Amino acid sequence: MLFLVFFGSIYKNSSASKISPVEVGQVQLLSQARRAGPPLAKVLAVSHARSVAAALDAVRKGNSDAAVLQRGAHVIVRYSIADQTKAGPVNSVLASVAQAANQAASGQPPRFTLSASQVEDKSLKPIQYFTPGLLGWALASGATFGAAITLVSWRQNKLLRRLRLAPIGTGSIVAARIGIALAIGLIQLAVFLAIARLPYFGLQLTAAWWMTIPLVVCGILAFMSIGLLVGAIAKTQQAATAIANLIILPMAFLGGAFLPQDFAPDWVRQASYVMPLRYQVTGMQDVMARGEGPAAALPAIGILPGFTLVVGVVAVRTFRWDDI
Amino acid sequence: MLLPRIGVQPQASSFFERLTAREQIRTFASLCGVLYGVPAKNADDMLGTVGLTDQAGVRAEKLSGGQAQRLSIACALVHDPELLFLDEPTGAVDPQARRNLWDLLREISNSGRTVVLTTHHMDEAESLCDRVAIMDHGKILRAGPPAAVTLTSRSGYRSSPG
Numbered sequence: 001m002l003f004l005v006f007f008g009s010i011y012k013n014s015s016a017s018k019i020s021p022v023e024v025g026q027v028q029l030l031s032q033a034r035r036a037g038p039p040l041a042k043v044l045a046v047s048h049a050r051s052v053a054a055a056l057d058a059v060r061k062g063n064s065d066a067a068v069l070q071r072g073a074h075v076i077v078r079y080s081i082a083d084q085t086k087a088g089p090v091n092s093v094l095a096s097v098a099q100a101a102n103q104a105a106s107g108q109p110p111r112f113t114l115s116a117s118q119v120e121d122k123s124l125k126p127i128q129y130f131t132p133g134l135l136g137w138a139l140a141s142g143a144t145f146g147a148a149i150t151l152v153s154w155r156q157n158k159l160l161r162r163l164r165l166a167p168i169g170t171g172s173i174v175a176a177r178i179g180i181a182l183a184i185g186l187i188q189l190a191v192f193l194a195i196a197r198l199p200y201f202g203l204q205l206t207a208a209w210w211m212t213i214p215l216v217v218c219g220i221l222a223f224m225s226i227g228l229l230v231g232a233i234a235k236t237q238q239a240a241t242a243i244a245n246l247i248i249l250p251m252a253f254l255g256g257a258f259l260p261q262d263f264a265p266d267w268v269r270q271a272s273y274v275m276p277l278r279y280q281v282t283g284m285q286d287v288m289a290r291g292e293g294p295a296a297a298l299p300a301i302g303i304l305p306g307f308t309l310v311v312g313v314v315a316v317r318t319f320r321w322d323d324i
Numbered sequence: 325m326l327l328p329r330i331g332v333q334p335q336a337s338s339f340f341e342r343l344t345a346r347e348q349i350r351t352f353a354s355l356c357g358v359l360y361g362v363p364a365k366n367a368d369d370m371l372g373t374v375g376l377t378d379q380a381g382v383r384a385e386k387l388s389g390g391q392a393q394r395l396s397i398a399c400a401l402v403h404d405p406e407l408l409f410l411d412e413p414t415g416a417v418d419p420q421a422r423r424n425l426w427d428l429l430r431e432i433s434n435s436g437r438t439v440v441l442t443t444h445h446m447d448e449a450e451s452l453c454d455r456v457a458i459m460d461h462g463k464i465l466r467a468g469p470p471a472a473v474t475l476t477s478r479s480g481y482r483s484s485p486g
Contacts, residue, residue, distance in 0.1 A: 158338040165332035167325070167403050168355040176355075 004134050004192060008127050008201040019086070019093050020045040021077075022055045022064035029075055030068060032104075033097045043093060066090045127203050129260060131196045132212075132284035136219065137257040138192070139185050140277050141248050143220045146181060147227025148240040155323060156237070164321050178224065185220040186213070206291035212284050215297050218304035219280040225308045226276075229315040235323065251277045276307045328356075331405035333396045333413065339384035345371060345395050346380040353402040374398045374428055390421025394428060401432070408432060410441035414448060426452060 023030055023046050030046050047064065049055035055067035056078060065086050066079040077094050081087050103110055154160045163173060189212065196203035226247060234240035252258055254268050255277035261269055272278040283300030286292040339348050349367040371380050374394040379387060387395060393413055400408060413429065414422045429452055433439050443449055449456045450470040457467040466473045 153341070158334050159340065162332065162334050162338045162399070163355070165327070165330075165334065166352065166356060166400075167327040168352075172355060 003138075004131065004195060004201075007130050007134065008196065018045045019043050019065050019090055020047065021066040021068045021090065021094065022047050022049045022058050024049050024052050024055045024067060024069040027068050027070045027075065029070070029097055029101050032101055043089075044097075066094065068094065127196055127201050128289035129285065130258075131192065131203050132288050133257040133281050135189065135192045136277055136281040136284060137248075137252045138188060139216060139219055140223045140251065140257075140280070141244075142184065142188065143181055143223035144227040144230065144244050144248055145241070146184075147177070147224045148230040148234065148244050149237055150177070151228060151231025152234050152237050152240045155231075155320070160321050178221070181220055181224055182217060185216050189213070189216050205288055208287040208292065208294040208296070211287040211294045211297040214301055215280060215283045215287070215304075218301050218308075219276065222276040222280075222304045222308045222311070225311040225315055229311055229318065232315050232318040232320065248277075251275045256281050276304055279303050328403055329406050331400035331403065331408045333393075333400040333408070333410045337385075337392065338396065339392075339399075341385070342383060344381050344383050345376055345387065345391075348384055348395060349398055349402060352399045356403040370398045370402065371395075373401070373431075375424065388421070390417045390425065393417060393421075393425060397428065397432075406437060408437055408439045410439065412442050412444070414443060414445070422448075 021030070021044070030044070033044060034046070049058060049067070052067070052069060055064070055069070058064040059067045059078060059080050060082075062080065062083060065083070066077050069076050075094075075098060077091070079087050079090050151160075154163075193203070193205070195201065197205070227244065230240055230243045230247070234243055254264070255272045255275040256264075257277055261272065261278075261282075264272075279300040283297045286296035287294065290296075340351055343351060346367045349370050353367065368377070368380060371377050374397055376387075376391060376394055376398070379391055379395075384392065384395060397408075397410065397413065400410075410429075414425050417425065426448070429439060429441070433452075441452075453470055455468065456470045456473045458465045458473060
């Protein structure tokens with residue numbers, strides 16, 4: 001939850017990335033570009049410097065992205081590679097400013113026009129991507145830690161032994177725990193969506209978002225089975241926490257909960273196919289943010305219960321009522 | 325199935341975390357009731373039986389040793405068992421609380437239930453029990469009425485009457 005608020009605030013405006021060159025004296029090109037209006041004028045935030053030295057200093061310190069000066073018909077651009085993500089756009093934006101000016105000077109209308117737009121809805125903001133990721137991670141750690149630590153602490157204080165010796169069915173205890181975990185998970189989902197949909201963060205849910213509900217249920221069952229396995233192996237609560245962290249954190253980073261899979265190296269993508277979190281997060285992204293139909297969630301809804309079954313069987317096999 | 329007919333009190337601290345005394349009994353009662361249709365007893369009556377009426381709203385981890393023992397026994401009684409096993413019910417309990425527990429155990433015994441308990445105290449065995457068995461390493465060394473067993477036990481121990 002905290003992460004959602006944190007990342008949501010940081011990346012709120014990341015789509016509007018401006019280039020701020022500093023102009024020495026009068027640079028005809030830049031004033032032309034500003035007069036020409038969007039799109040170039042929109043990404044340029046030009047400031048002025050009195051001397052070349054002052055402009056270069058501003059670029060070196062990172063206060064400006066580039067220093068631009070004009071000698072006759074020759075325009076000189078000095079930039080810093082300290083900020084590599086800015087260096088590229090600076091060069092290409094200023095190059096296209098020069099090209100536009102050349103083209104205008106030729107007196108001919110442009111022969112080719114290029115219009116580029118992203119394939120997603122215009123409103124697609126970072127929050128669309130990391131709400132499913134962070135939600136998946138929150139649900140995964142909640143279900144895993146909850147199941148593991150409860151199991152270990154019940155075994156440690158002999159409550160498990162008492163439950164075993166009372167006329168209480170194992171089924172009703174397990175059903176009660178699963179019911180609680182599902183209720184908590186669905187509340188988590190509701191709170192997450194409510195916060196992310198605040199105008200401040202501006203999450204836009206797409207049509208099939210309701211498919212996240214079965215996804216959340218399947219995901220919680222899968223992570224509870226991991227938690228039960230951890231609880232069956234671990235002897236102390238500290239060990240349970242450590243083992244659960246070892247499983248959940250790499251999964252959150254490599255399975256696409258924190259970082260988009262598109263930037264990941266190939267081996268990470270290969271490894272993510274064994275991680276249940278990957279299926280849950282991509283499934284939720286598809287139906288919540290990418291606007292795909294309800295069917296997009298079906299692979300995850302098929303794979304997660306299979307995973308639950310396999311891990312659950314191993315957990316039941318390793319389960320102990322007592323520490324001895 | 326034997327489980328509905330026996331009640332076991334494993335250790336005083338085996339409770340659900342953060343539940344009050346009344347909630348502990350209700351939780352055990354409803355967990356039992358789900359499967360065996362045992363009528364859920366009134367939790368407050370149960371607390372009254374073990375003398376915890378005033379502690380009904382107190383969390384289990386805040387109860388004193390003796391109170392926790394009595395709550396533990398109450399939890400073992402929720403499904404009205406015929407046979408009750410108690411594991412050192414008076415261990416780590418102050419002398420006064422121990423006397424209260426004795427009274428409780430006598431009441432349970434008088435209500436027609438068989439109580440099997442373990443203890444380190446010969447005087448306790450002598451005062452409470454109809455039959456005593458002395459165990460060492462899982463083997464019964466002596467068994468019989470308390471007077472006979474404590475008199476002839478190999479250690480030569482002879483307790484003063486409780």
